[in-house]
Amino acid sequence: MVQQSLLEKLNGTLGTVAKSRCVDNFSGDSLDEMWTAGGTGSGAMNDAVNGGYRITTGASTNDFYHISFNNSSRHYSNTGSVFVLTCNRNTTLARYFAGLANNTSFTSNFFLVDNDNTNSFYRLKVGASNVDTSIAVDTTVRTSMGILKSASASLSIDGSLEAISTSNLPSNQLQPSYVVQTKTTAAATGDITFMEAYNI
Amino acid sequence: MRSYYELHQPLSNLRLAHFWDYFSGDALHSRWAEGGTGTKAMNDAVNGGLSITTSSSTNSSGFIAFNDIRHYAHDGSVIIGLVQNIDTASYWHHFGLTEQIASVANTRAIYVQDSTNSFIELNTSLNASTTVVATSLSLDQALHSVKIELKPSSCIMHVDGALEAVGTANLPDVKLQPKFRQGTRTTASKQGNILYAEAYNV
Numbered sequence: 001m002v003q004q005s006l007l008e009k010l011n012g013t014l015g016t017v018a019k020s021r022c023v024d025n026f027s028g029d030s031l032d033e034m035w036t037a038g039g040t041g042s043g044a045m046n047d048a049v050n051g052g053y054r055i056t057t058g059a060s061t062n063d064f065y066h067i068s069f070n071n072s073s074r075h076y077s078n079t080g081s082v083f084v085l086t087c088n089r090n091t092t093l094a095r096y097f098a099g100l101a102n103n104t105s106f107t108s109n110f111f112l113v114d115n116d117n118t119n120s121f122y123r124l125k126v127g128a129s130n131v132d133t134s135i136a137v138d139t140t141v142r143t144s145m146g147i148l149k150s151a152s153a154s155l156s157i158d159g160s161l162e163a164i165s166t167s168n169l170p171s172n173q174l175q176p177s178y179v180v181q182t183k184t185t186a187a188a189t190g191d192i193t194f195m196e197a198y199n200i
Numbered sequence: 201m202r203s204y205y206e207l208h209q210p211l212s213n214l215r216l217a218h219f220w221d222y223f224s225g226d227a228l229h230s231r232w233a234e235g236g237t238g239t240k241a242m243n244d245a246v247n248g249g250l251s252i253t254t255s256s257s258t259n260s261s262g263f264i265a266f267n268d269i270r271h272y273a274h275d276g277s278v279i280i281g282l283v284q285n286i287d288t289a290s291y292w293h294h295f296g297l298t299e300q301i302a303s304v305a306n307t308r309a310i311y312v313q314d315s316t317n318s319f320i321e322l323n324t325s326l327n328a329s330t331t332v333v334a335t336s337l338s339l340d341q342a343l344h345s346v347k348i349e350l351k352p353s354s355c356i357m358h359v360d361g362a363l364e365a366v367g368t369a370n371l372p373d374v375k376l377q378p379k380f381r382q383g384t385r386t387t388a389s390k391q392g393n394i395l396y397a398e399a400y401n402v
Contacts, residue, residue, distance in 0.1 A: 010202050023204045027219035027399075028231020029267035045269045049375045050217045050401060052271070084205045086215050143211055145203070159212025194215050196204050 020075040021198035022176065026052040034069065038104060039179070041065030041187065050141075052087075052193030055180040057094075064181035067192075071103050074173040078102075078109075079150040080200045085113075087178060087192040088141040093117050094188035095181040097125065099146050100174035100197060109170045110177075111153050113144040117183055124155040127168030133157060141193070147200075148174075217271035218400035219378075223249040233267035235301050236381070238389065240264060247343075249282070249395035252382040261292070261383030264394075265301045270375035272297055274307075275352040276402045279378055282395040284343040285313045291390040292316075292383040296348050297376035297399065307372045308379075309355045311346045313339050315385065322348070322357040322365035326373060333357075335364035343395065350376075 011018050024032050029045055031053055037043045040058035043065060045051070057063045069075075076083075081100060089096045095116040102109035114123040114130070121132040124146070135142075135157055145156045148170070155163045176197045180190035205215060221229055226242060228250055234240050238254040240262060252262045272279070277297065285293035296310030306328060312321040320337040323330050337359060347358040355367040378399050382392035 009207055010204065012201075016201075019201075021204075025217070025219045027217060027266075027271055028229070029233045029265075029269045030230050033230060047269050047375075048271070049273045050271060051269070052217070082203060084203045084211070141214060143205070143214060145205075145211055156211060158214075159210055193217060194205065198201065198203070200201050 019199035023196045035067045036070035039065035057182040059187045066179040068177040069175035074175040076174040078170040083146045084196040086143045086194040089190040091188035093184045096190045098178040101177045102172045124163035126165040129168040131163040133162035216401035220398040232264040236262040238262035254384040263381035265379040266377040270377045272376045274372040279399040284393040286391040290385040294381040298379040324367040326370040331369040333365040
């Protein structure tokens with residue numbers, strides 16, 4: 001049997017020119033070099049079954065720590081890209097948001113799944129727009145898939161379409177990001193076990 | 201265009217720990233930590249992978265593992281490798297899932313070629329008590345595909361696609377990490393190669 005390439009399995013045919021993609025299983029003894037970590041806190045590979053990479057924030061309210069591509073390798077299109085990620089936050093009074101963002105100030109130009117204990121539900125955050133899903137915020141490990149097109153952004157969680165937004169769409173190139181933030185004066189933790197981003 | 205995630209499972213199924221490494225390129229991937237003695241170097245040959253070459257001290261060995269970052273479950277995981285022992289005498293050659301990197305004899309499930317034996321074996325160990333299950337395969341210097349599956353009550357090993365060993369005693373009971381190791385039983389160095397490794401929880 002002729003071995004099929006991974007590229008062909010993902011793209012269907014080599015006649016379709018592949019575009020940028022990254023995949024990280026967060027396995028092994030160190031974070032892959034593609035990532036840059038920053039913010040207030042720390043991160044380390046998590047020595048636990050299905051442990052992935054764990055972020056621990058600082059212990060001041062709203063301290064956050066993140067991984068991204070350092071604002072220097074923003075390969076993902078604001079008019080056609082996808083993120084898939086598996087992650088959670090372990091701490092009740094905390095937040096994670098993750099997906100694709102233009103810069104690590106996270107003030108605009110982003111397209112994210114947001115799990116914030118100060119809200120009632122997981123949200124699709126697209127710039128200043130927030131769209132609630134039907135899933136109550138929690139500490140459960142979930143898989144999120146975001147699809148960004150020229151006129152819309154959609155969010156699926158655990159395989160079900162949950163939210164669509166058509167406003168405040170990003171206007172610049174994007175990078176994968178995962179952020180954990182504490183909402184109290186205690187450190188918060190979150191784990192990420194898979195992240196993938198690609199252009200469509 | 202599909203997501204890599206969906207190649208393996210639908211989005212409605214939570215992805216568990218899973219990695220793979222083709223041991224290709226000019227350096228060992230940073231997910232691996234090197235240990236023991238000897239050298240670990242990318243092998244400049246067709247299908248070369250990574251070579252571990254031991255030092256020339258009797259009973260020395262070199263290995264790669266995940267530095268005790270243990271994502272794999274003792275009661276529901278799979279490890280697959282393409283491995284090759286190069287030498288004909290005075291060596292040992294191990295591949296599988298193990299608890300610790302610090303100790304030679306510890307909790308683990310491994311494929312073993314050891315020149316003190318006649319056949320390729322499956323070893324399952326719990327706190328240094330080991331059960332050995334011999335396969336039908338004589339020791340050799342061929343490239344082999346190895347698949348070890350850890351289940352709640354058994355450990356199953358396939359070599360080159362054929363079921364070769366089933367162990368049901370001294371099964372690991374703690375989280376595990378991948379490990380590949382080559383050792384020498386003399387004052388001559390010994391070599392083992394690895395072309396592929398993959399592990400995942402089920």
